[in-house]
Amino acid sequence: MYRLRLFASRHSRSFERIYTLLEGAMVAMDPVFRRVGYRRVEAVLTPIERLVKSLLFDCRMCGQCVLSSTGMSCPMNCPKGLRNGPCGGVRPGGFCEVKPQMRCVWVEAWSGATRMRHGEQISIVLPPVDHSLKGSSAWLRAAREKAEVRRAAKEAQRTTLARAFDDAREHEPSSAPLAPEPETSVEASRERRT
Amino acid sequence: MTPEITSSAPTRGRLEAVLRSGRFAITAELNPPDSANPDDVFEAARPLGEVADAINATDASGANCHMSSLGISALLVRAGYGPVLQISCRDRNRIAVQGDVLGAAALGVRNVLCLTGDDVSAGDQPGAKPVFDFDSVSLVRTLRTMRDEGMFLSGRKISDPPKLFIGAAENPCVEPLEWRPERLKKKIEAGADFIQTNLIFDMDRFRTFMARVREMGLHERAFILAGIGPLTSARVARWMRSRVPGIHIPDALVERLDAASDPAALGQRLCIEAIQEVREIEGVSGVHIMAYRREHLVSEIILQSGVLDRRRILKG
Incomplete structure (x- = not known):
């Protein structure tokens, strides 16, 4: 109108x-x-x-x-x-x-x-x-893109950390995990709530 | 002041060379023929080529059909002139435009002027389908991408990129007046090397526009050529005002033409004065003469204005 x-x-x-x-x-x-x-x-x-x-x-x-x-x-x-x-x-x-x-x-x-x-x-x-x-x-496209960028940033953070502590990764991988968390994990559900 | 513009083009056309050397440039618009005869183009170009650094080949301006700007430009190159290929967004989509630009560059065309284009409703075939796939600003950016990145918009590589001097238009005297300099800035940011304005009949508005342009430093980033043309009578002025999109003519000027015993002579004198006036405005690098159906007077007007006095005419 x-x-x-x-x-x-x-x-x-x-x-x-x-x-x-x-x-x-x-x-x-x-x-x-x-x-x-x-x-x-x-x-x-x-x-x-x-x-x-x-x-x-x-x-x-x-x-x-x-x-x-x-x-x-x-x-x-x-x-x-x-x-x-x-x-x-x-x-x-x-x-x-x-x-x-x-x-x-x-x-x-x-x-x-x-x-x-x-x-x-x-x-x-x-x-x-x-x-x-x-x-x-x-609307959905813009929101999805923003969410994806955020996810990528978080991912980059994790891999950077893992690379910075490469000794730790080698001997104690769980201290600096590299694999992405599955959707249903505790961590992911906490992320959803925030 | 000479704008500093970097271009990947190793060879320059005459218009670019004149502008970069800091000389006052002259361009003129050619009245496109309604024929398939190349001699009509050469005939129309002769009185303009005597004084102009480049000749504009219009692209169905006013949405009226004439010989294509690409055809005219190719003929002008053949005759030794430097054409400005006008591209309107009204008639061709992105596939056609990018292809045409490669073709034009291959034919020797250096200067391209990117225009939105008058709507089809203004012309002789109002039932035509308007395209407007690009707008003038996205067209400028596309051509810059083709030239500097050597790529089509699709990302496909162009093995031999076109060497272009990219132009855009501005209309300083029509609404929204306060935003016109902002729009000019957008065109320069998109990649315009030079600007040809629409016809200026209101010097006050143009001065205000240029003051803002200088404040924003735009005259140092692109060459600005002021659009000037002669009016022949009050009747023509009124017709243009009401029928041609984007033309602003102050009432005082129409009244002066009305009162004149020889309005055509007055129109010509005012045109010469306007050229002299814009030459004195800081940031104006040249004039673009649009003398519709008065093309035979262009060289006389330019010579009488004296703007060539300090210049050697390279081509007679």
Whole structure:
């Protein structure tokens, strides 16, 4: 809805906060999601994401949500689908070249970005849309990636330790274990709770 | 001040050479023919080539179909000119664009100008499917990747990367005015070596824009060429304002043309003055002349403006 879309970019700061909480929750759910299977989770989550975001942002489910870098104004609503700022055809008063009755998505984006904590992200050069991801859940993808990066970091920590104490590893392997912990271990379940 | 830009290209086109040597550069836009006759291109290039360091071959500007920019550029190379190949994101997807750029470079094209492109609704075939797979900024970054990394966006290797001088556009006089310099910065960060602006008729807005550009130091990171063109009458000015996307003409200017006994002569004089004015603005490295249907006047305008006075004309 056009009005809600404008509302969203004018309250970009609040939506930024909400999304940060949502993402944090989803990252924390990673062990559960992995056990259930991300595909199954996606089947449930995608319709919810579609409903919420199409109501608030006129989302087109491109699958590569960049709202945090575009002042909470969805760039897929730009008739030219521009991802890196307005074109040169913006009409006086900040209206769209192609749909003169609509506010330019990027004029809204830039003013939305000024209200956000990490609004400076709007100056990052974004790649073209990967059309093969259309219709998939961007929320889940972002959360999964973050969880994976965290897991990799933890893994790196453990292997570094094992390598630093290589004598200990040789004679007393349990003091510096190298093998990844299985999902069902005590350690992993403690990790889930935190 | 001469911007320091590193390029992997060992050989330079004339435009790049002129800009890097700190001389005031001149580029001009060619009116593309609606024909398959190469002579029409040579004919159109003659009055521009007398003064221009590079000639822009437009890519169906205004979404009107003409001879392709690649075809025109190849012909201009053949005739000894340095073309600027304009690529609009409107008509081709990433597969076509990357292929075309390799083809153009193989044909001897050095300069490329990356544009978003006017929407199909502005042109003579509004039913066409708009592509916009890239936007101008991601297109710039893609070309830089091809040139500097020797790779397609897919990561596949290019055995002989294209030697490009990469350009982008900016429109300093239209909304959102305060964000235009930020957008310029984004284009430079994406990899633009030079910038050609859209037509400037409002010098106050352009000065404000350039002041911010200097504050941000952008003029030291890319060469900025100011877009200038003559208006021929108040009627044309009003038509452009309402029909051509991205054109801002102040009311005062339209009224002056309205009141003039010879509006075409006034338009030409204002154009010459505008060239002289932008030359004095710090951070402007050259002018880009867009004299639609007045191409035959371009060399006269440039010579009268005096911007070539301190320069040797390399090619007559």
